[in-house]
Amino acid sequence: MTNNGTPPRTLFEKVWDNHLVRPQTPDTPAVLYIDLHLVHEVTSPQAFTLLRERGLKVRRPDRTLGTMDHSTPTTPRNAEGIIPVLDTLAAAQLDVMRRNCADFGISLYDLGTDKQGIVHVIGPEQGLTQPGMTIVCGDSHTSTHGAFGALAFGIGTSEVGHVLATQCLLQNRPRTMAVRVDGHLRPGVTAKDIILAIIAKIGVGGGTGYVFEYMGEAIRALSMEGRMTICNMSIEGGARAGMVAPDETTFEYVAGRPYAPKGEAWDTAVSAWRQLPTDDGAAFDNEVVLNADELTPMITYGTNPGMGMPINGFVPDPDNMGDVSQRTALDKALRYMDLQPGQKLLGKRVDVVFLGSCTNSRISDLREAARFIKGRRVADGVRMLVVPGSQQVKAQAEAEGLHEIFKAAGAEWREAGCSMCIAMNGDQLQPGQYAVSTSNRNFEGRQGKGGRTFLASPLTAAATAVNGVISDPREMMN
Amino acid sequence: MEPIKQFSGRLAPLPINDIDTDQIIPARYLKVTDKNGLGGACFADWRYEADGTPKPDFALNRPEYQGAAVLVGGHNFGCGSSREHAPWALLGAGFKAVISTYFADIFRNNALKNGLLPVVVDAETHRQLISLAEEDPAAEVTVDLEAQAVILPDGRSVQFPIDAFSRYCLLNGVDQLGFLLGLDEHISAFEEAHPARVRTTAS
Numbered sequence: 001m002t003n004n005g006t007p008p009r010t011l012f013e014k015v016w017d018n019h020l021v022r023p024q025t026p027d028t029p030a031v032l033y034i035d036l037h038l039v040h041e042v043t044s045p046q047a048f049t050l051l052r053e054r055g056l057k058v059r060r061p062d063r064t065l066g067t068m069d070h071s072t073p074t075t076p077r078n079a080e081g082i083i084p085v086l087d088t089l090a091a092a093q094l095d096v097m098r099r100n101c102a103d104f105g106i107s108l109y110d111l112g113t114d115k116q117g118i119v120h121v122i123g124p125e126q127g128l129t130q131p132g133m134t135i136v137c138g139d140s141h142t143s144t145h146g147a148f149g150a151l152a153f154g155i156g157t158s159e160v161g162h163v164l165a166t167q168c169l170l171q172n173r174p175r176t177m178a179v180r181v182d183g184h185l186r187p188g189v190t191a192k193d194i195i196l197a198i199i200a201k202i203g204v205g206g207g208t209g210y211v212f213e214y215m216g217e218a219i220r221a222l223s224m225e226g227r228m229t230i231c232n233m234s235i236e237g238g239a240r241a242g243m244v245a246p247d248e249t250t251f252e253y254v255a256g257r258p259y260a261p262k263g264e265a266w267d268t269a270v271s272a273w274r275q276l277p278t279d280d281g282a283a284f285d286n287e288v289v290l291n292a293d294e295l296t297p298m299i300t301y302g303t304n305p306g307m308g309m310p311i312n313g314f315v316p317d318p319d320n321m322g323d324v325s326q327r328t329a330l331d332k333a334l335r336y337m338d339l340q341p342g343q344k345l346l347g348k349r350v351d352v353v354f355l356g357s358c359t360n361s362r363i364s365d366l367r368e369a370a371r372f373i374k375g376r377r378v379a380d381g382v383r384m385l386v387v388p389g390s391q392q393v394k395a396q397a398e399a400e401g402l403h404e405i406f407k408a409a410g411a412e413w414r415e416a417g418c419s420m421c422i423a424m425n426g427d428q429l430q431p432g433q434y435a436v437s438t439s440n441r442n443f444e445g446r447q448g449k450g451g452r453t454f455l456a457s458p459l460t461a462a463a464t465a466v467n468g469v470i471s472d473p474r475e476m477m478n
Numbered sequence: 479m480e481p482i483k484q485f486s487g488r489l490a491p492l493p494i495n496d497i498d499t500d501q502i503i504p505a506r507y508l509k510v511t512d513k514n515g516l517g518g519a520c521f522a523d524w525r526y527e528a529d530g531t532p533k534p535d536f537a538l539n540r541p542e543y544q545g546a547a548v549l550v551g552g553h554n555f556g557c558g559s560s561r562e563h564a565p566w567a568l569l570g571a572g573f574k575a576v577i578s579t580y581f582a583d584i585f586r587n588n589a590l591k592n593g594l595l596p597v598v599v600d601a602e603t604h605r606q607l608i609s610l611a612e613e614d615p616a617a618e619v620t621v622d623l624e625a626q627a628v629i630l631p632d633g634r635s636v637q638f639p640i641d642a643f644s645r646y647c648l649l650n651g652v653d654q655l656g657f658l659l660g661l662d663e664h665i666s667a668f669e670e671a672h673p674a675r676v677r678t679t680a681s
Contacts, residue, residue, distance in 0.1 A: 045511035156562035156588035205554035
């Protein structure tokens, strides 16, 4: 029992309980109220069509925010300061987004305006993402916002329609998994390496049906941006949501942001947020434990994010897999990647390095990579794209001169968006090319048809860009 | 939505684990504002060469699997992106159900809202269905939603789980939004008790 006599609850259970419009019954799922709904151009048009067909309004435009990120170009502005959209399909989709937001009274951060950016970068940046909230978006990386102790998850377009019309979702209660990371990260090892190691351990389906709560000394020691990187890739472990209990690091990050509570409202909010962490004695349905002291930089070798290993490791051999379906999957992946069992990835030549995406495009990611690149050059024959997560990140980086460091090294400094993470906007690999990417998915063709992706941290990406071959950043750090 | 009670159809085998929604429909096909017409993009990168010619060895291109209504995927079907274009593309390609040992959560939710049945079976039944599809492409199974069962050609019936609410909606052709709209009073009461913390329209 807790101090007030209630049974101990997890962070997830508290946020879930606080948002129940109607509890789950044997015949119906729970009806969950949604505090913040983020909307982008790719997964919303059919939902707005549904509303129009049925003569419905958006119930809470004041809890809904639109941005453009997936199909938007990241190419330079023209003389008028406009980012031209040359792809007619993308241009039409963006126009539909503008019309939908205008017709339904939704605030929109339009392409190229000062708050536009990747949907999971702008929410936290504007202070819209706060502890204890429920947040959804038609995008699986909505799990990012869980870093603040929010329950945040991706939904499909039908559900986007449900939330637009009713501000609610029908949900069956997920199970909970404690993901504990003890110990301390060594120099050169980052939040990205933690989450890649977790996914390598549990597999891409390991978290199916669960909400993760990340905990332990190594998680507590991370910045908010590091925690966002980890929660972001919960979905790559199969979990729709990942959460971190809010603490002083969280409050410090939220304080003073445009939508954060101010004055007395701030004090009230923080008192409420302090009640959110999991109570002593609360039970999880499952648990996984890692030791940060043992982690090295990680890299993927295959075609899903669970196919990852320490950067100095060797590509596994399908013949050593006990399970037939796993052997087949690994064999297929290695053929796609054109890699040999037992091969080292260190020293492997790459064509492209991509620094960006909702996983690793925030200011701390750019600072970390820039500090590494400063005074060095991107290797001949390597194309490096640096794509800030938002216009605010871009402006901050430029104020700090980071763009000059990247440009001087020979990297491309681009406008904000999802870019080569999803390769919808023309930023893509050519067939057969290899990339080290700070994004979240190495699926076949994810970064362009026939392209081959190695997922890694911004530090590993920077080291690889400089050497032109997959490199361990620890060997280049003083 | 049309009610779904039961249907019979042939199987198409795709025994690959962790089929992600980027494979089901690559992102470059998502620059649309409609949900129709995506069948041609279904498994596009596995299905077609760069010049658009069909790859003859890909199961779904083989003559014996044309018109199959039930796709048998590998474990953990539908992981990755939340794109509902994935079930739209599978439906557009003629599938009414997908069978696997388990589905990614978002894909399963999306499929159920569009009348594409995600059918979970045990590993042994799964193995048998793959063999059946490979060895006897003309064999038909019946998917009976009312009975929550797949009926095999030998008459054997295998139960599958589905949540009561989704089953009710599919059997009656009712969409889930109607149910939520009917809760307007509950939602208003909740909103009154929980005033907004953020307002996106007031910065």
